[in-house]
Every structure is written in structure tokens, then in C-alpha cells.
Amino acid sequence: MAERAEREPAPADPGGRPELRERVAELMPELEAELMRLAAIPSVSAPGFPREPLREAHDAVADAFSRAGATVETLELPDTAPIVTAEVPGPPGAPTVLLYAHYDVQPPGDEAAWRTPPFEPRLTDGAIYGRGVADDKANVVMHLGALRVFDGRPPVGIKVVVEGQEEVGSPFDDLPLREPDRFRADAIVVGDAGNARPGLPTLTTAIRGVADVVVEARTLAAPVHSGEFGGAAPDALLALLHALASLHDERGDVAVRGLRREPWPGGDLPEAEFRELAGVPDGVSLMGTGSLGERIWSGPAITVTGLDAPAVEGAPSAVAAHARARLNLRVHPGQDAAEARAALLEHLRRQRPFGVELDAYADGDAGNGFRADTKGLAYDAARAALRSAWGVEPIERAVGGAIPFVSALSRALPASEILLFGAQDARCGMHAPNERVLLDELERAIVAEAEFFAHYAARKEDHSRG
Numbered sequence: 001m002a003e004r005a006e007r008e009p010a011p012a013d014p015g016g017r018p019e020l021r022e023r024v025a026e027l028m029p030e031l032e033a034e035l036m037r038l039a040a041i042p043s044v045s046a047p048g049f050p051r052e053p054l055r056e057a058h059d060a061v062a063d064a065f066s067r068a069g070a071t072v073e074t075l076e077l078p079d080t081a082p083i084v085t086a087e088v089p090g091p092p093g094a095p096t097v098l099l100y101a102h103y104d105v106q107p108p109g110d111e112a113a114w115r116t117p118p119f120e121p122r123l124t125d126g127a128i129y130g131r132g133v134a135d136d137k138a139n140v141v142m143h144l145g146a147l148r149v150f151d152g153r154p155p156v157g158i159k160v161v162v163e164g165q166e167e168v169g170s171p172f173d174d175l176p177l178r179e180p181d182r183f184r185a186d187a188i189v190v191g192d193a194g195n196a197r198p199g200l201p202t203l204t205t206a207i208r209g210v211a212d213v214v215v216e217a218r219t220l221a222a223p224v225h226s227g228e229f230g231g232a233a234p235d236a237l238l239a240l241l242h243a244l245a246s247l248h249d250e251r252g253d254v255a256v257r258g259l260r261r262e263p264w265p266g267g268d269l270p271e272a273e274f275r276e277l278a279g280v281p282d283g284v285s286l287m288g289t290g291s292l293g294e295r296i297w298s299g300p301a302i303t304v305t306g307l308d309a310p311a312v313e314g315a316p317s318a319v320a321a322h323a324r325a326r327l328n329l330r331v332h333p334g335q336d337a338a339e340a341r342a343a344l345l346e347h348l349r350r351q352r353p354f355g356v357e358l359d360a361y362a363d364g365d366a367g368n369g370f371r372a373d374t375k376g377l378a379y380d381a382a383r384a385a386l387r388s389a390w391g392v393e394p395i396e397r398a399v400g401g402a403i404p405f406v407s408a409l410s411r412a413l414p415a416s417e418i419l420l421f422g423a424q425d426a427r428c429g430m431h432a433p434n435e436r437v438l439l440d441e442l443e444r445a446i447v448a449e450a451e452f453f454a455h456y457a458a459r460k461e462d463h464s465r466g
Contacts, residue, residue, distance in 0.1 A: 069152025367404025
């Protein structure tokens with residue numbers, strides 16, 4: 001489990017503020033304890049899990065920000081977990097920064113695959129292990145720590161929003177479009193992203209959109225004997241598999257018309273690093289053509305995430321009467337996700353494998369992607385802060401995941417600069433067994449956010465003077 005050896009510790013940038021770094025170091029024992037307390041709460045937002053832990057996590061987050069000097073309130077919306085909102089006034093004329101994170105977590109999955117129980121966080125070799133410790137409770141603590149550095153008197157005005165259903169979506173995703181003033185700020189720090197690898201400070205500047213689709217085939221009133229009827233009776237599973245195979249060409253590129261794909265203009269991942277991160281064995285080819293950035297950041301992806309069909313173990317000798325699949329569609333950051341989903345549905349409805357008509361329909365809401373304008377004062381301040389905290393030049397990249405709330409913020413508040421960075425990294429195992437956060441990465445992330453407040457306030461003041 002020793003992960004500190006993945007890279008040499010980064011020296012402090014001489015241009016940074018050593019008093020902030022020293023203050024964060026003093027705070028780390030209590031912030032580590034805060035993270036352990038939060039990670040012990042099984043705040044899973046997925047359907048079928050109890051709702052009480054979500055309320056418990058909300059209360060713990062609200063209490064922590066109240067103790068940090070913020071004025072805390074709870075926002076209750078229909079059909080979603082309670083949302084923590086908080087404010088700390090800044091000096092007269094100072095800019096306002098909105099801090100976002102979420103306290104809900106993914107289900108633990110197969111607990112037998114965990115080396116330690118998922119909701120009994122453990123500290124091992126400089127890392128805390130537990131479900132949700134990286135995604136996203138470490139980033140809740142990042143915001144909390146950056147506030148505590150200034151003892152309740154930050155150089156910028158602060159707004160805080162910590163929600164409880166990011167992992168499954170809720171009406172909160174679109175709230176900025178309905179109530180933009182609630183979120184209005186000069187800059188917004190979304191603490192739900194992290195570094196490309198430990199030790200490499202990273203700003204996420206684009207996010208793909210997302211939509212889910214269900215497709216099913218019904219061919220018979222009920223399964224029938226494969227010996228008596230197989231060969232003529234239409235097999236629902238075979239029909240569905242033919243339709244699924246039509247989604248990609250022979251090279252593995254998405255073959256659905258109307259889905260936007262462009263070359264990725266920024267830096268790319270080395271293939272060897274991608275293969276390691278994804279766990280692709282030697283000898284297994286990657287899907288698709290073009291650069292990795294184009295395939296995973298600025299192009300579409302269609303993944304079969306669920307399949308209803310007879311299980312192999314104990315399967316009867318019968319022709320399937322019904323088969324169903326769930327598809328997850330990832331969308332170019334600049335394409336409307338509902339438009340992209342409509343293109344996928346049209347493609348599926350055009351398929352007639354063996355003359356079988358398929359039923360294809362949307363499942364849940366579509367979430368648009370996001371692409372940042374990186375030329376403003378907040379981005380200048382963030383680059384300086386990240387460079388100071390890690391001691392190396394930060395990079396900018398996209399992610400293939402989706403955060404619909406960020407897209408709503410960008411549409412509702414086009415004048416606000418939106419920045420995504422945080423304490424996690426690409427090796428942290430989020431949504432997987434043995435999720436972890438490295439404590440030295442968390443410490444640097446807190447330093448970076450505190451430095452960002454200071455840099456941004458100074459740049460805004462200089463800009464207003466001149």
C-alpha cells in the first residue's frame with residue numbers, strides 16, 4: 001500500500017507564502033481526524049440504500065463549517081438529500097469564491113475485494129483508505145482546511161455548497177439555472193477533480209457530458225426449447241447483441257451518426273500510463289483510433305454497463321424471449337447531451353436484427369459537459385497557487401467523467417471562472433475497491449486552495465487599480 005514512493009516529494013515554490021504552508025501543517029492532524037470521521041459515515045446516495053446516513057453526513061459537514069467560522073444553512077429540495085450552504089464575508093471590495101463538493105458516495109460494491117472494510121477508514125503508509133475518502137470527502141476537507149487557515153477571515157468572500165446526491169443526480173443539478181444569484185461568484189472552485197498522477201498538479205478544463213439509454217428486444221411470449229424451436233424462433237439475446245455490435249466499427253470507433261468528435265488540442269496521456277491506470281493487460285488492444293485525448297475527452301464513448309440475459313450458471317436450453325441492456329453515453333464537452341442521446345436512440349431504433357424491432361428509450365436525465373475559458377485572473381491565480389503548493393508546473397487536462405452541476409453553473413453564470421482541482425488523483429481508486437487519498441496530496445491541495453485565495457485577491461486588487 002505504500003504510495004509515497006510513486007514520486008519524489010515536491011519542494012515548496014520560493015514564490016509561495018510559507019506562513020500558509022506552516023499553518024496547514026499545524027492543522028493537518030485535526031483535518032485528518034475530520035476526514036476519518038466523515039469517511040466512516042456510509043452516505044451512499046444510490047437507490048435502495050438507507051437515507052439516514054445522508055442526513056448524518058450533512059450534519060457532520062454543516063457542523064465542521066460552522067466551527068470554521070462560516071454562517072451555515074441547510075437547503076432542502078424535493079427528491080434530494082439536504083444541501084449544506086455556508087458563507088464567510090471577505091474584506092470590502094474583495095472577490096467572492098464559491099466552493100463546491102459533495103458528501104455522498106458510491107456503493108462499496110463487492111466488500112470481499114476490499115483489503116479493509118469500506119466504511120472503517122484506515123490510515124496506512126501515508127494514505128487513508130475507505131469508500132468516498134477521495135470522492136469526495138477529501139475535497140470537502142480541502143475546502144474546510146483552506147478556510148481554517150485564515151481563522152475565519154479569508155482574503156476573499158466565501159460561499160460554500162456541499163450537496164448529497166452528486167453520484168446519482170437530483171433536481172439540484174439544474175438549480176443554478178433557476179436560482180443563479182444563490183451561486184453567483186467571481187470564481188468557482190469545484191472540488192470534485194484531482195491530479196493526473198500524484199505529485200503533478202492538474203487543472204481540469206473540460207468534462208464530457210453523459211446520458212443513459214436502455215434498449216431491449218422482445219421476440220417470444222416466453223422462452224422455448226432450443227432443440228425444438230432453435231434455428232427459426234427469433235432469439236432476443238442474439239438480436240440485442242447484433243444491435244449492440246452496430247454501435248462501433250471494426251476498429252472500435254463509435255459508429256453512431258450525429259455524435260461529435262474532434263481532435264483534442266491539449267496534452268495527451270502516454271499509452272503506457274493509460275494502460276496501467278485502466279488495468280489493460282499486455283497483448284490486449286485499446287479500442288478506437290486517434291489520440292487518447294480524442295477518444296476519452298473530446299469524442300463520444302458508448303459503454304454497455306448492464307445486460308439482462310440468462311445467467312451462464314444453470315442456464316436452460318432455451319431460446320431467449322427477452323433481453324435488455326443499459327448503455328452509458330459520454331458526450332463531447334461542447335455537444336448538447338440530450339441531442340447526442342437522441343442520435344443514439346435513433347440509431348438503435350433503425351436496427352432490425354433478423355427483422356426484430358427494438359425498444360430504445362432514455363433512462364434518467366442527460367447532463368451536458370463543460371469547457372472552461374482559462375484566460376482569466378482566477379486561472380492565473382490557480383496556476384500560481386498549484387505551482388507553489390507542489391513545486392512543479394501544473395498541467396491542464398480534460399476528464400471523461402461528467403458533473404452536470406458544473407455545466408449548469410457555466411450556463412447560468414457565464415462571467416464566473418470555473419476551476420476544477422482537488423486532493424484526489426487518477427490512481428486513487430474512486431468508484432472501485434480500496435479507494436484511497438494520499439495525505440501529502442491532501443495537504444498540498446489545502447495549501448493550493450489557501451494560496452489561491454491570496455493570489456486571487458491580490459490579482460483582483462491590482463486589476464481594479466490599473
